[in-house]
Amino acid sequence: MKAVLPKHAPHVGASWRAILVGLLLIPPNTYWIMDSAGQGYPTTVSLYFNVIFCIFVIAVLNYLLTQISSRFAVKQGELLTIYIMLAIASSVAGHDMLRVLIPMIPHAFWYASPENDWADLFHRFVPSWITVSDRRFLTDYYRGESDFYQWEVIQGWSKPILAWGSFLCLMLFLMVCINSLVRKQWTENEKLSYPIIQLPLELTIGGGTSGILRNRIMWVGFIVAAAIDILNGLNFLFPSVPSLGGKLYDLLPFFSRPPLNAIGWTPIAIFPFAVGLAFFIPLDLSFSCWFFYLFWKFERVIASALGMKSIPSFPFVDEQSFGAYIGLFVIAIVGSRQHLGEVITKILNKNSEIDDSSEPLSYRAMIIMMVGCIICIASFCKALGMSLWVILLFFIIYYAISTAVTRMRAELGSPVHDLHFIGPDEMMPKMFGTRLLGAQNLTMLAYLFFCNRAYRGHPMPHQLEGFKLAERTNINNRRLLVAMLIAIIVGTFSSFWSYYHISYVEGARDWFAWRPFNRLQSWLISPRSPNYPAVIAMLIGLLVTFFLMIMRMSIFWWPFHPAGFAISSSWSMNVFWFSILVSFIIKWIILKHGGMGTHRKVIPFFLGLILGEFIIGSVWSLIGVTTNLPMYRFLF
Numbered sequence: 001m002k003a004v005l006p007k008h009a010p011h012v013g014a015s016w017r018a019i020l021v022g023l024l025l026i027p028p029n030t031y032w033i034m035d036s037a038g039q040g041y042p043t044t045v046s047l048y049f050n051v052i053f054c055i056f057v058i059a060v061l062n063y064l065l066t067q068i069s070s071r072f073a074v075k076q077g078e079l080l081t082i083y084i085m086l087a088i089a090s091s092v093a094g095h096d097m098l099r100v101l102i103p104m105i106p107h108a109f110w111y112a113s114p115e116n117d118w119a120d121l122f123h124r125f126v127p128s129w130i131t132v133s134d135r136r137f138l139t140d141y142y143r144g145e146s147d148f149y150q151w152e153v154i155q156g157w158s159k160p161i162l163a164w165g166s167f168l169c170l171m172l173f174l175m176v177c178i179n180s181l182v183r184k185q186w187t188e189n190e191k192l193s194y195p196i197i198q199l200p201l202e203l204t205i206g207g208g209t210s211g212i213l214r215n216r217i218m219w220v221g222f223i224v225a226a227a228i229d230i231l232n233g234l235n236f237l238f239p240s241v242p243s244l245g246g247k248l249y250d251l252l253p254f255f256s257r258p259p260l261n262a263i264g265w266t267p268i269a270i271f272p273f274a275v276g277l278a279f280f281i282p283l284d285l286s287f288s289c290w291f292f293y294l295f296w297k298f299e300r301v302i303a304s305a306l307g308m309k310s311i312p313s314f315p316f317v318d319e320q321s322f323g324a325y326i327g328l329f330v331i332a333i334v335g336s337r338q339h340l341g342e343v344i345t346k347i348l349n350k351n352s353e354i355d356d357s358s359e360p361l362s363y364r365a366m367i368i369m370m371v372g373c374i375i376c377i378a379s380f381c382k383a384l385g386m387s388l389w390v391i392l393l394f395f396i397i398y399y400a401i402s403t404a405v406t407r408m409r410a411e412l413g414s415p416v417h418d419l420h421f422i423g424p425d426e427m428m429p430k431m432f433g434t435r436l437l438g439a440q441n442l443t444m445l446a447y448l449f450f451c452n453r454a455y456r457g458h459p460m461p462h463q464l465e466g467f468k469l470a471e472r473t474n475i476n477n478r479r480l481l482v483a484m485l486i487a488i489i490v491g492t493f494s495s496f497w498s499y500y501h502i503s504y505v506e507g508a509r510d511w512f513a514w515r516p517f518n519r520l521q522s523w524l525i526s527p528r529s530p531n532y533p534a535v536i537a538m539l540i541g542l543l544v545t546f547f548l549m550i551m552r553m554s555i556f557w558w559p560f561h562p563a564g565f566a567i568s569s570s571w572s573m574n575v576f577w578f579s580i581l582v583s584f585i586i587k588w589i590i591l592k593h594g595g596m597g598t599h600r601k602v603i604p605f606f607l608g609l610i611l612g613e614f615i616i617g618s619v620w621s622l623i624g625v626t627t628n629l630p631m632y633r634f635l636f
Contacts, residue, residue: 013077013475014483021078022085023486025054027494029086030093032625034498039624040617040633043094043457044572046196046415047277049635051086052611053618055079055200059208066209077475079204081483084466088484089491091459092168098495100512101168101450105160107513109133110142118517121524125443127384129159141500144507148500157500165492167380171451172488174373175460176481178403180360181370183467185339186410194468195280195413196461199607201472212604212611221608222615225272229616229634236632245270246634248575262304263297267574271634273617274576276609277415278583283591284552285412286584288564293577296569316537317569318422319430323541324566325419326397328404330542331549331562360467360481384447385440390428394448397424402460408563409461410468415580416456418570423452425516427538430531434523442523449516456572459488506628541565575636 032050033042042050062074092098109131112118123133132138137156140146148154186192205211212218232246248267255261278286296317303315313319333340346352346363356363374395381391401424405417425445434442463484470480503509548562567573590599617634624631 013075013470013473014081014479015075015078018074018078018081019085019483019486021058022082022483023490025082025086026089026487026490027498029054029090030491030495031498031501032622033090033093033095034099034495035502035625036621039621039631040635041095042621042635043090043096044416044635045274045277045456045576046409046413046417046461047199047610047614048087048090048457049273049614049618050621051083051090052199052203052614054086055083055203056611056615058082059203059211059213062207063209063213066207073209074207076204076207077473079207080200080466080469080473081475081480083200083204084462084469084480085483085487087462088172088459088466088487089494091457091462092172092488092491093495093498094457096454096457097451097459098168098492098499100453101164102496102499103509103511103513104447104450104516105130105164106132106138106141107510108517110135110138111514111517116521118521122439122443122446122520125385125440126447130163130384130447131160132156141503142508144503144505146504148504153504157496161493161496163380165496167377168492169488170373170376170380172459172463172492173485174370174377174399175402176360176463176484176488177366177370177373178399179406179460179464179467180366181340181343181363182336182403182407183359183464184356185336186407186464187468187471189339190335192410192468193413194410194465196277196409197465197469197472198280198603199610201469202604202607203611212607215604217602218604218608218611221272221276221605222612223608225276225609225612226616228272229613229620229632232634233616233620233632246632248636259301259304262300262309264300265574266297268578269575270582271576271579271613272609273613273634274415274579275583275586276606276613277413278576278580279587279603279606281413281415282561283584283587284559284561285414285564286580286587287559288561289414289568289573290577290581290584291560292565292568293573311533313534316534318420319427319534319537320541320544321419321566321569322422322427323538323543324545324562325401325404326538327542327545327549328408328563328566329400331545332403332407358477360477381444384444386444387438387441390437390441390445394424394428394445397427398452401455402458404566405455405458406461406464408567410464412561412563414563414567416570416572416576417458417567418454418456418572420454420571421515423455425449425452427534429523429528430534433530434528439524442520446516446520449519453512453515454571 029050036042040049042048058074058079066073108118108123108126112123202212228244228246231241232243234241235243248269251266251268252261252263255263299315299317303309308314342352342354343363346354346356347367359366361369377395378388378391382388401419408414408417425448428445429437429442437445466480466484467477469475470477544565545562548560548565551558552561587599590602613634620631621633
């Protein structure tokens, strides 16, 4: 049935022309991401440089086109539709989604050996329709110098591609439904700031003809960042050329004796784009990011001084962070309880006062879609042999963390949010022990590692940010929903195409596929009892998050933000903590001595820092992808 737009429907910025352009740009972008190993990793921070590069190029071309004729010029809503489609598709293809899953599909069978005994340990638990096990068929795939475009090859991969591709599309559509549920509350009622969207929003004003591209202060920041990246890129190719940073300098050698050496790897570096991104997050969050990062280091030193290094994983930093993310989810739901109650009333009573005519889906349709997605996801996992209680608990935790990340991005604009290696696939065996879960469930948890390795390039925040961009620029949400669904489907299957095309030419890359199967092997050979210290650490993280939020609501000058506690232990914070510290100091000085007026005036400069490094960094990355040679990468 054709959707009926509200009487005063906003301008449909998601035009079919924009959707077509986005559709055509998705395959080359997924190829760029899949082939960018060693050339920079676009999806490891909240704002993707490959997407900004594409929008920048279109905006410049649009500006040149308007000098000739404005008849065919692209409007802001159309540019933002393309941006949203590319961001979602890039998340799917990214460093923490399909770049993890696709290498895993045949890995357990190709690398099975008498030494690791994978064949006897768990091969019987893997359904044939989610993997490829024929070693003769896989020879060309792993060795390369072959051709993917053969019927028998495509046919051999078709079952796992369709199975995993459909499963992933269902997972992402369920995220769209959840975002539809909270969009009105977070975007219109609470009016969250959505800091991450500032650059694409400003870049696309007037289709790029009247936004920050015409701002001289922005170009100063652009030139500063671009000059640094050009110089660093030349230094990478010709070491005799001096560099300006762009490298990680480890502080650990200065703390070589115990207990100080317990701080571990502690790199220090300044990246212009990270300074620019951190400028748009609240001061209390930027302070909390670097403060709690150093706090975790201090915690490790104290543990070493007390002789507690003998306790495996102590002080359980990852588990505390896991509990903190669950705490952020609970806080977000409690804060939205009134709106959620009104939604339930609307579903049960058509005459409810709450208006859902401008939503991507009516609330009743959204609930039906959610239930349908949940049933299909559960059925897929049940067909894999998983127990129903494991399925339900796994996805409750997964979507709780996903919602927490989305809320944190909408409210605070955190530049990173990793939660490396501590998703539900890791925590559930610690909570219940491996014996209770059983070999079948553990094997499937290994395959579900693909969406839990890290949460850096998570697609759910980009969906909600897309709805916020629609609200800011009068894009019709229901037409935008169509664009999102196209991006999800095309992004998913073009990612499979990109990876297999590259693999049959160059040989398959294992990337992160070893970790989940080595972990599974360890679980099956040496069963684990419940890890009670890890569970206690998780509860401590949960309680600390609640405490920080209560103090933040009770004391106006309280400087510690619970989100900073959650994200500061991540791997990416190692790389960017010092850039966030520098940005915090700059912003604090500006606000203290110049006030909000000066702060608003310098915003274009910091947007220029982001844009300059993203554009030049993208150029270096594209040169590397094109020549198949390593190039300077600003993003680790």
